[in-house]
Amino acid sequence: MRIEEYKDMIYACGRCNLCHGTDFDERCPELFTQYWESSTLRGRIAIARGILEGKLDYSEQMAERIFGCFMCGRCQEECKKAADISTVEITKAMRADFVDRGIKIPEAGSKMVDTVLESGNIFADSPAVHAKWAEDLEFKRDAKTLFYPGCLASHRFKEKTRILVETMQAAGYELNFLGDKQRCCGTPYWITGRVSAAKDTAKTFVNMLVEMGIDEVITPCPSCFRALDEEYPKLLGTEMPFRVRHTSEILRDIVEKKKLKFRVSIDKKVTYHDPCEIGRLREIYDPARKVLGALPGVELIEMKRNREEAFCCGGGGGVKIMYEDHSNKVAKERIGDFIETNADLLTTICPACEMNLTHGTYAANIEARVIDVAELVAVAAGIVDKEILETDYFPDD
Amino acid sequence: MVDVGEITTLLTDIVGPDRVTDRDFDLIPYSRDLSPAKQKLPSHVVMPETREEIQSILQIANDIDVPVYVRGGGTSHWDAFLPQVAGPSIMLDLGRMNKVLDINERDLVVTVQPNCTWAKLDHALRNRGLTYLCSEAGGPAMTVGGSVMKAGGGPHSTAKFGFHGNQDVITLEMVLPNGDIVETGSAAWPSAGKFERQCLGPDLAGMFIGAEGILGICTELTLRIRPAVDISERMTAILPKLDDVIEFGHFINRHVGDEFLQGIYLWVDPTAPDVFFLMMDIFGYEDKIIAHRKKLIVDKIKELGGEIGDRAPADDYYGRILTGLTDLFKAGVWHFFGSGSLRIDDIPFLYKVWKEEVIEKRGYTKAGFGGQVLPRRWLAFMVTNYKEPEEWNELVKMCDEIDEIVLNGPVVPYGIGGRDGLRQFVAARDTGYYRLLKTLKRTLDPKNILQRGIFIPEEEF
Numbered sequence: 001m002r003i004e005e006y007k008d009m010i011y012a013c014g015r016c017n018l019c020h021g022t023d024f025d026e027r028c029p030e031l032f033t034q035y036w037e038s039s040t041l042r043g044r045i046a047i048a049r050g051i052l053e054g055k056l057d058y059s060e061q062m063a064e065r066i067f068g069c070f071m072c073g074r075c076q077e078e079c080k081k082a083a084d085i086s087t088v089e090i091t092k093a094m095r096a097d098f099v100d101r102g103i104k105i106p107e108a109g110s111k112m113v114d115t116v117l118e119s120g121n122i123f124a125d126s127p128a129v130h131a132k133w134a135e136d137l138e139f140k141r142d143a144k145t146l147f148y149p150g151c152l153a154s155h156r157f158k159e160k161t162r163i164l165v166e167t168m169q170a171a172g173y174e175l176n177f178l179g180d181k182q183r184c185c186g187t188p189y190w191i192t193g194r195v196s197a198a199k200d201t202a203k204t205f206v207n208m209l210v211e212m213g214i215d216e217v218i219t220p221c222p223s224c225f226r227a228l229d230e231e232y233p234k235l236l237g238t239e240m241p242f243r244v245r246h247t248s249e250i251l252r253d254i255v256e257k258k259k260l261k262f263r264v265s266i267d268k269k270v271t272y273h274d275p276c277e278i279g280r281l282r283e284i285y286d287p288a289r290k291v292l293g294a295l296p297g298v299e300l301i302e303m304k305r306n307r308e309e310a311f312c313c314g315g316g317g318g319v320k321i322m323y324e325d326h327s328n329k330v331a332k333e334r335i336g337d338f339i340e341t342n343a344d345l346l347t348t349i350c351p352a353c354e355m356n357l358t359h360g361t362y363a364a365n366i367e368a369r370v371i372d373v374a375e376l377v378a379v380a381a382g383i384v385d386k387e388i389l390e391t392d393y394f395p396d397d
Numbered sequence: 398m399v400d401v402g403e404i405t406t407l408l409t410d411i412v413g414p415d416r417v418t419d420r421d422f423d424l425i426p427y428s429r430d431l432s433p434a435k436q437k438l439p440s441h442v443v444m445p446e447t448r449e450e451i452q453s454i455l456q457i458a459n460d461i462d463v464p465v466y467v468r469g470g471g472t473s474h475w476d477a478f479l480p481q482v483a484g485p486s487i488m489l490d491l492g493r494m495n496k497v498l499d500i501n502e503r504d505l506v507v508t509v510q511p512n513c514t515w516a517k518l519d520h521a522l523r524n525r526g527l528t529y530l531c532s533e534a535g536g537p538a539m540t541v542g543g544s545v546m547k548a549g550g551g552p553h554s555t556a557k558f559g560f561h562g563n564q565d566v567i568t569l570e571m572v573l574p575n576g577d578i579v580e581t582g583s584a585a586w587p588s589a590g591k592f593e594r595q596c597l598g599p600d601l602a603g604m605f606i607g608a609e610g611i612l613g614i615c616t617e618l619t620l621r622i623r624p625a626v627d628i629s630e631r632m633t634a635i636l637p638k639l640d641d642v643i644e645f646g647h648f649i650n651r652h653v654g655d656e657f658l659q660g661i662y663l664w665v666d667p668t669a670p671d672v673f674f675l676m677m678d679i680f681g682y683e684d685k686i687i688a689h690r691k692k693l694i695v696d697k698i699k700e701l702g703g704e705i706g707d708r709a710p711a712d713d714y715y716g717r718i719l720t721g722l723t724d725l726f727k728a729g730v731w732h733f734f735g736s737g738s739l740r741i742d743d744i745p746f747l748y749k750v751w752k753e754e755v756i757e758k759r760g761y762t763k764a765g766f767g768g769q770v771l772p773r774r775w776l777a778f779m780v781t782n783y784k785e786p787e788e789w790n791e792l793v794k795m796c797d798e799i800d801e802i803v804l805n806g807p808v809v810p811y812g813i814g815g816r817d818g819l820r821q822f823v824a825a826r827d828t829g830y831y832r833l834l835k836t837l838k839r840t841l842d843p844k845n846i847l848q849r850g851i852f853i854p855e856e857e858f
């Protein structure tokens with residue numbers, strides 16, 4: 001069993017319940033949606049220990065507790081004080097145990113994997129459709145920096161992705177692009193326990209980039225970022241021959257090195273949602289805030305749960321696909337935090353958060369746009385018109 | 398005997414299907430507490446939302462003779478909520494009864510549901526410039542109900558405020574084991590309000606505080622609150638001898654009564670058993686009062702030959718009482734043993750047991766010694782980090798021996814709990830107090846439904 005690798009961590013839990021938080025549902029989105037102690041870290045550790053000790057076994061009924069975790073890391077942030085247990089790693093191992101043992105996982109999760117295996121992306125797009133967002137853009141085929149948008153930014157947020165690339169290019173970045181060769185980074189595999197498929201993907205992907213002579217990958221997607229930067233080295237047991245950066249760091253560089261001039265005043269009150277995967281899981285909190293702070297006419301108002309304490313958008317851990325109702329409930333709750341700020345715009349810097357929070361606005365029945373930080377940069381730099389920030393604006397995609 | 402499926406159906410009729418579980422993976426997370434107490438599983442967990450649901454659950458439990466156990470945040474360490482019996486048992490997870498119901502700024506009282514955490518209450522109160530000042534250091538998940546029902550006390554229950562329940566609990570709402578709902582204090586009078594602890598006959602709140610849930614389930618509490626103090630003045634000091642610590646404790650208690658400090662915490666590390674490290678949190682509503690008290694403390698420490706240290710550890714410690722202390726289980730999971738309440742002058746007894754019996758005789762060098770000086774007494778303990786499963790049984794054996802020695806001395810056990818707690822020590826001393834408690838229990842709970850085996854062993858019932 002893969003959880004055996006985490007035995008020390010599992011036995012290190014002293015059951016202090018710091019991971020649980022001050023209210024029964026204020027920290028852990030899984031607890032918020034499933035109520036039982038078995039849906040949060042202390043409970044999951046008890047389950048894992050029970051399995052290790054042969055007192056309990058994985059079962060199809062258990063799947064919701066294990067696959068309903070958003071892998072947001074909120075609990076592990078608290079556990080840093082106690083036993084430094086990694087929920088994300090243990091949950092991944094438990095999911096992999098399900099697959100290894102042939103126990104049925106949520107059907108939508110299996111289907112997502114089949115789709116990726118067949119089409120190369122989570123939306124079953126043909127390669128041409130998947131790369132359509134980049135139609136009018138010019139990429140440098142020999143550039144050593146690869147712009148890798150990932151599935152969501154390619155399929156769902158074509159305009160946002162275009163604006164991001166235009167902004168980086170205006171700031172002088174020379175970007176390569178995979179075009180029709182682009183494939184999913186493999187995140188759907190490890191969040192559903194399909195470790196061998198994940199390994200194959202990582203190997204193929206890395207070989208392709210090496211062949212292209214890529215020495216840096218830039219991605220707007222925190223999952224892709226962590227895939228290439230964290231998971232691949234673990235899966236392949238070797239360092240990556242390229243550097244991986246998330247766009248939050250690129251935008252910060254643009255601002256700090258004054259690569260763009262900001263002439264247009266935004267004139268909006270703005271709040272910022274920390275994506276779990278770059279926030280808690282990588283401690284990248286400041287770059288987006290630095291960028292927002294540098295844009296004229298932006299008043300940043302923090303949500304009450306921010307930075308390490310930010311509540312998940314509901315999009316993590318594959319829950320969006322596997323338990324959509326749970327995901328929407330969490331998104332709606334997070335939108336509640338946004339509403340409390342009285343800000344005009346909800347910004348973030350993750351395509352999955354953007355999608356889920358947008359769904360949250362529908363669930364909360366409010367009209368609001370969820371804006372990528374890059375879009376604000378583009379508006380301030382005069383690259384796109386300010387109208388994209390308005391509530392009644394409908395992007396082409 | 399009813400089977401598991403029938404119990405599930407009966408409970409589902411009360412709370413609906415979403416708030417009852419009998420699935421093994423849902424039950425196992427409720428099978429341990431913070432202590433080395435062995436794993437004990439309930440057959441059902443229910444999440445009630447109202448007192449009426451609790452009432453109905455207790456009525457059914459009586460009908461079918463299935464014991465009911467109550468869990469708040471599940472952060473206690475005395476085997477005090479784990480099912481003590483084989484066969485079916487129902488665990489109530491009160492997690493959803495977690496609201497701050499009313500903050501009465503005029504009367505300076507707050508009413509909460511039992512699973513409102515201290516941290517949540519503190520946040521709500523501080524937004525209005527008020528506070529309760531929770532005494533225990535259990536972190537974000539410990540609940541008001543859990544703390545009060547076990548008469549909790551900790552680093553902030555020192556000179557000024559005493560244990561929870563000393564004076565701070567105004568009224569309680571309790572569901573008795575037979576399902577009756579009672580209120581205590583002024584709340585007992587149907588046309589009055591929640592403002593006074595003792596105003597109608599005996600202090601019945603006191604009967605429930607510290608009973609660890611065996612006499613009733615708390616469904617609402619009204620507590621005394623006070624203006625928050627913005628000023629914080631914390632200190633550390635090292636004293637050369639334990640006798641100096643005792644003198645210092647008396648000095649604090651005598652000087653300005655119970656108002657002087659809101660915490661004195663003594664820590665003696667096993668690596669330096671003759672270094673007496675103190676952390677202090679000075680109380681006062683005004684700068685000049687605090688400055689005056691600080692000066693007196695500094696003078697006294699110096700007079701006793703002590704040294705004032707860096708305040709940072711005290712800031713860190715007291716600042717984390719509600720957010721979570723750090724490095725808790727870095728060296729293994731926790732066990733508190735050899736602990737209890739004792740007179741200020743009697744602390745050398747406990748220290749001697751620690752030094753001679755634990756460190757020197759048994760060669761166990763991982764347990765530290767600590768305590769808080771309270772008005773007229775100490776709450777002192779030994780604490781260790783150990784590894785499960787390899788060190789588990791050995792450690793428990795040693796701790797039982799130490800508890801036996803300690804409780805034969807001038808120490809009153811703090812936290813009784815079940816089979817793996819201290820209940821054997823209470824039962825072994827056939828006191829009038831214990832007999833009265835058993836009489837109360839039998840009267841209120843003739844079928845021994847609530848917390849069966851907690852505090853009173855089943856065979857003693």
Ligand SMILES: Cc1cc2nc3c(=O)[nH]c(=O)nc-3n(C[C@H](O)[C@H](O)[C@H](O)COP(=O)(O)OP(=O)(O)OC[C@H]3O[C@@H](n4cnc5c(N)ncnc54)[C@H](O)[C@@H]3O)c2cc1C
Nearest residue numbers: 469470471472473477511534535540542543544551610615
């Ligand atoms: C880091 C850390 C530090 C700690 N520091 C201290 C300390 O300084 N001092 C201290 O005393 N403890 C301390 N503890 C232990 C623990 O936090 C306290 O015992 C706390 O009061 C328990 O609260 P709880 O809500 O978790 O109660 P639980 O553990 O859930 O329950 C405690 C007892 O109350 C009963 N109970 C709970 N709710 C009800 C109810 N509504 N009605 C009737 N009975 C009920 C339970 O059956 C049980 O007997 C610490 C724990 C941790 C993890």
Ligand code: SF4
Nearest residue numbers: 013015016017019079
């Ligand atoms: S915070 Fe960590 S050690 Fe504490 S109960 Fe949660 S998982 Fe266990």
Ligand code: SF4
Nearest residue numbers: 028069070072073075
């Ligand atoms: S990672 Fe997030 S969703 Fe999963 S258990 Fe922890 S807090 Fe809950």
